[in-house]
Amino acid sequence: MCEANAYLIKNKENEKELIMESVDTIEPEEGGLLIINIFGEQKFIKAKIHSLSLVDHNIYLMQESAAC
Amino acid sequence: MCEANAYLIKNKENEKELIMESVDTIEPEEGGLLIINIFGEQKFIKAKIHSLSLVDHNIYLMQESAAC
Numbered sequence: 001m002c003e004a005n006a007y008l009i010k011n012k013e014n015e016k017e018l019i020m021e022s023v024d025t026i027e028p029e030e031g032g033l034l035i036i037n038i039f040g041e042q043k044f045i046k047a048k049i050h051s052l053s054l055v056d057h058n059i060y061l062m063q064e065s066a067a068c
Numbered sequence: 069m070c071e072a073n074a075y076l077i078k079n080k081e082n083e084k085e086l087i088m089e090s091v092d093t094i095e096p097e098e099g100g101l102l103i104i105n106i107f108g109e110q111k112f113i114k115a116k117i118h119s120l121s122l123v124d125h126n127i128y129l130m131q132e133s134a135a136c
Contacts, residue, residue, distance in 0.1 A: 049117040
């Protein structure tokens with residue numbers, strides 16, 4: 001299997017919070033992301049996908065910046 | 069290995085263009101994304117990460133919308 005763990009980057013010191021393990025799909029939905037793991041569990045988080053490191057099985061999410 | 073193929077979603081009809089195979093990392097960089105595959109090859113693309121389907125080994129990118 002090729003699932004990964006989704007972490008939310010919490011601040012500029014790169015502190016991370018594990019949001020969900022064994023993530024299969026991430027889809028944009030209504031101002032955030034719908035995350036679904038290989039067991040079919042779902043989580044919604046108001047964030048965007050920041051970066052990926054797939055060989056390490058890591059997905060990094062970040063809260064939407066207020067840049068607009 | 070747990071790499072994936074990165075596709076650019078080209079329009080609302082979901083037409084896709086393969087950007088890079090065997091992607092390991094994607095990092096934000098200067099208004100776009102730096103994509104690196106497991107062979108160390110790099111590509112820069114002015115887009116954001118739209119969605120993921122890791123069990124299918126797919127990463128979908130999209131041009132930045134002009135929403136701002």
